[in-house]
Each structure stands twice: as C-alpha cells, then as structure tokens.
Amino acid sequence: MKKKVVIISLIILIIVAAVILLVVSKKDTSNTDKFYLDREYYNTEGKFMSINDTELESLIDYEKSFVVFTYLPYCTFSVPCDKVFASFMEKYGISFYEITYDDFAKTSSIETVKYAPSVIIYKDGKIVSYLDANEDDDLSKYQDEEMFENWMKEYISIK
Amino acid sequence: MKNKIWIIISGVLFVCTIILGIYAINIKGSSEKLSALPLPEVTGGERGLLGIDKNINESTIDEYLNRPDSVYRDMRMLKDPGNYEAIGGDSYLSGFIKGFEVVPYPLLTEVKGLPEAVGDSYTGKTLFTQNEDGTYTANYEESLEYLEYYFPKDKYIFLMCGGGGYAGMTKNLLVSLGWDENKIYDIGGYWYYNGENNVEVKKTIDGKTTYDFWKVPYHDIDFDELTEVK
Structure with a gap:
C-alpha cells in the first residue's frame, strides 16, 4: 500500500x-522584456542596410540582436510602409537591415514570418516579435508612425 | 455436392463484383462533382489592402486548380521594364503555377504607384486608360472583347501575380467594367507559393541565369492589329 x-x-x-x-x-x-539591440545599430544615420539570406543566417547564428525589414519589391501600398519605418529609424538614429522577401524565404526565419512586408525584431538571434502582413491588428503599425514607434518601444530600448 | 458449392461461391463473388463496380462508379461520379466555392473575402492586414483573398490564396490554391468552371490568370509580364533590380527585385517571371496563363496587367491599363527607384513599368499602348474618377475608357474597339475572352464572365476567375498587387488591380478593372466581384478571386502572389504545381522558369547553371519562357502560356497583345477608338 x-x-x-x-x-x-x-x-x-x-x-x-x-x-x-x-x-x-x-x-x-x-519574452516581452525590453532589451537593447546590439550597440552598432544605435547612434547611426538611421538607414536601411541591405543584406542577403547568408548574411541574415549569419546574424542569427551569432545570436545578434537587431531589426530586419523584409519586403516584396513589386507591390506598393497606399501608405508606403518603408517610409513609416524610415521615419522611426531617422528619429532615433537606429539602423535596420533590409532584405528582399525572395532572400528572406531562403532563411530559417521563414518558418515564423510567412509574408512580406514585415519588420522582425531579433533578440540573441531569436525572433521576439514581428509585424504580420496578414493581420488586421498590425495594419496600423505599417501605416502610422506613432503606432509603429509604440510597438517598437514595447520591445527595444531607445538609447 | 462439391460442384454446387463452387457454383454458389462463384455466384456470390460475381454479385459482389457487380456491387463493388457500381459503388466504385458512383464514388468516381461524386468526386467529379465540383465543390462550391466560398464567396471572395479579403484577408486582413497589409495583404488585405491588395485585395488578397482570405480563403483562396497561395497556401490553398492547389485545392481549387483545374476546375472546368474557372479560368486562372497570372497578371505579370515575362520581363517587366521597371528596374526592380534597383530595389532588390527580379524583373523577370521566374516561375508560375501550373494551370495559370499569363495575361500581363500592364497591357490592360497603366500601372501607377511604383516605387521611385523602379521608375516606370511598361509605358506602351494599353487596352484601357484609367480616368481620374476611377472609371476606364477603352482605347480600342476590341478592348472589351479581349477582356471577355480571357476573363469570361460566366466563369470563376482566379488572379495572381508576384505579390498580389497586379491581381488586385485587375479585379478592380474588371469589376469597374461590369464583372461580378463575387466570381473573381485575388489569390495573391507567386512569391508565397509553396505548393505542388510550381513550374520553374528561371535556371542558374554555373553562375549563368536563363529563363525558360517557352514553358509559360503567355498571351501578348499585338496592338497594331487592333482598331483604335477615335
């Protein structure tokens, strides 16, 4: 017993x-705790830096903390979202990477982020958040600078 | 006695075979009946702005191919004159979904709103001109007939392109000219397609890239053969 x-x-x-x-x-x-991106992305001109699939995988492998914008070169929207993102970058002097969706789809991140355009926040090589082009909840973050800024500030600390 | 048993067994087997045969024919018949299509419903988010369908899109289109009540149109050009390489793109049609036929949207009406770095897409002759109020004016007497031929009103029309943009613009054009919006689906873009019916057009061998455009069912327009509307 x-x-x-x-x-x-x-x-x-x-x-x-x-x-x-x-x-x-x-x-x-x-993991919704705010964090700092790797220091090289701060105090910059706040521009997009083009990378390809190999370079993105390398950043992931090295467990970097950074932001990537992936896009389709063919489709334009009533509000060009890249200008919304660029406005934030210039305001705070933070640089993002940019990668065509064609290249992005060759990386391991395609398992999580299915559609472009998207902004993806990586912490230590892992995706912590991203904008979903298929979701109504994210639409305002693509089109409104304040909404995008608020979303970014949920995750990353602005130096 | 033994013979009687064999006769009975043979008779039962024969009857079973007949019954199975009838059943198999019925199954085949019922599987050939077309399933009803869901009404077009735009998806959410940025993709929704292009008019991409929520239910019939890149991830589900394989379930809806080869329907005799439908036509499938890819709205890209084989080579888009826009400088998409300037923004990391590829101006060439690098692949398509089997079953789709290419009818370039830029030949139907002007393309507007491209990124500055791309410059202009095709700027040649078009079947229609878009007016400021959003309506369209035919440039040729055959313009509407061309559309009715490649986008028959009595069929369901599945549209796609690279990302869903041209497809959405095509739907707007057709609906503006009197097509039933509930029979037209913007299924999105080839770039998101990972299905079983992919046809590769782009080839890269030893660093050299070529395109097998001969594989593409492509419909060009010879504007010199058309009658201009005066």
Whole structure:
C-alpha cells in the first residue's frame, strides 16, 4: 500500500513539474522584456542596410540582436510602409537591415514570418516579435508612425 | 455436392463484383462533382489592402486548380521594364503555377504607384486608360472583347501575380467594367507559393541565369492589329 502511494505521488510530481516547465518555457518564448539591440545599430544615420539570406543566417547564428525589414519589391501600398519605418529609424538614429522577401524565404526565419512586408525584431538571434502582413491588428503599425514607434518601444530600448 | 458449392461461391463473388463496380462508379461520379466555392473575402492586414483573398490564396490554391468552371490568370509580364533590380527585385517571371496563363496587367491599363527607384513599368499602348474618377475608357474597339475572352464572365476567375498587387488591380478593372466581384478571386502572389504545381522558369547553371519562357502560356497583345477608338 505504501509503495503504491509513493509511486502515485511521484507520478503526480512529475506531471506537475512538466506543466510548470511548459508554462515557464512558453513564457520565455514570448519574452516581452525590453532589451537593447546590439550597440552598432544605435547612434547611426538611421538607414536601411541591405543584406542577403547568408548574411541574415549569419546574424542569427551569432545570436545578434537587431531589426530586419523584409519586403516584396513589386507591390506598393497606399501608405508606403518603408517610409513609416524610415521615419522611426531617422528619429532615433537606429539602423535596420533590409532584405528582399525572395532572400528572406531562403532563411530559417521563414518558418515564423510567412509574408512580406514585415519588420522582425531579433533578440540573441531569436525572433521576439514581428509585424504580420496578414493581420488586421498590425495594419496600423505599417501605416502610422506613432503606432509603429509604440510597438517598437514595447520591445527595444531607445538609447 | 462439391460442384454446387463452387457454383454458389462463384455466384456470390460475381454479385459482389457487380456491387463493388457500381459503388466504385458512383464514388468516381461524386468526386467529379465540383465543390462550391466560398464567396471572395479579403484577408486582413497589409495583404488585405491588395485585395488578397482570405480563403483562396497561395497556401490553398492547389485545392481549387483545374476546375472546368474557372479560368486562372497570372497578371505579370515575362520581363517587366521597371528596374526592380534597383530595389532588390527580379524583373523577370521566374516561375508560375501550373494551370495559370499569363495575361500581363500592364497591357490592360497603366500601372501607377511604383516605387521611385523602379521608375516606370511598361509605358506602351494599353487596352484601357484609367480616368481620374476611377472609371476606364477603352482605347480600342476590341478592348472589351479581349477582356471577355480571357476573363469570361460566366466563369470563376482566379488572379495572381508576384505579390498580389497586379491581381488586385485587375479585379478592380474588371469589376469597374461590369464583372461580378463575387466570381473573381485575388489569390495573391507567386512569391508565397509553396505548393505542388510550381513550374520553374528561371535556371542558374554555373553562375549563368536563363529563363525558360517557352514553358509559360503567355498571351501578348499585338496592338497594331487592333482598331483604335477615335
């Protein structure tokens, strides 16, 4: 009888531990704590820097913290979102990378970010947030400078 | 006695075969019946601004190909005169979805709103001119007939391009000229397509890039053969 109680208790403990681990790991993934990008992206002219798929994978492999804008060269919108993003960059002297969607789709990040245009925030080589071109909730962040700035400031610290 | 048993078994097998055959024919028949299409519904976000459909798009189009009640049109040019390389793009049609036929949107009406770095796309003759109030004027007597031929009003029309932009503009053009908006789907762009019906046109061998345009079902317009509206 004692043995049965011990075994059952152990099983319950394992289940509880697993649930806690699951919850904690989910929390870690979402990670909404503000952070600094790598220092080379601050105090700049606030311009886009073009990269290709190999260079993006390299940044990810080196666990850099940076921002990428991926775009389709063919489609224009009533409000050009790159100008919204550029306005933020110039205001705070922060540089973003830019990569064509064609190249972006060759990287591991395509598993998370399916559509362009998008701005993707990386922390230590991992995606912490991005703008989804398919979501109404993100539409205003593409078109309004203040909304975009508010979203960026949720994640990154502005020096 | 043995013979009787064999006769009975053979008879039962024969009847079973007949029944299975009838069943198989019915299954085949029912699978050939076309499923109803969902009404066009624009997706959310930035893609929604281009008019891309929520339900029938790059990730689901394979389920809707080869329908006899539909036509499939890719609105890109084989080589777009715009300098897309200036913004990291590719001016060439590098691939398409099998079943789609290319009918270039820039030949239908003027392309507006391209990024400055790209410059102008095709600036030659077009079937229609867009007026300031958003309506269209035919430049040729055959303009409407051309559209009715390649975009028949009695069919469902699936449109695509590189990113969904030209496709959306085409839908606007057709609806403006009297097409039923509920029969036209902007399914988005080739750049997002990862399905089973991809046809590669661009080839890069030993660093040299070529394009197998001969694979592309392409419909050009010879404007010299058309009658200009005076």
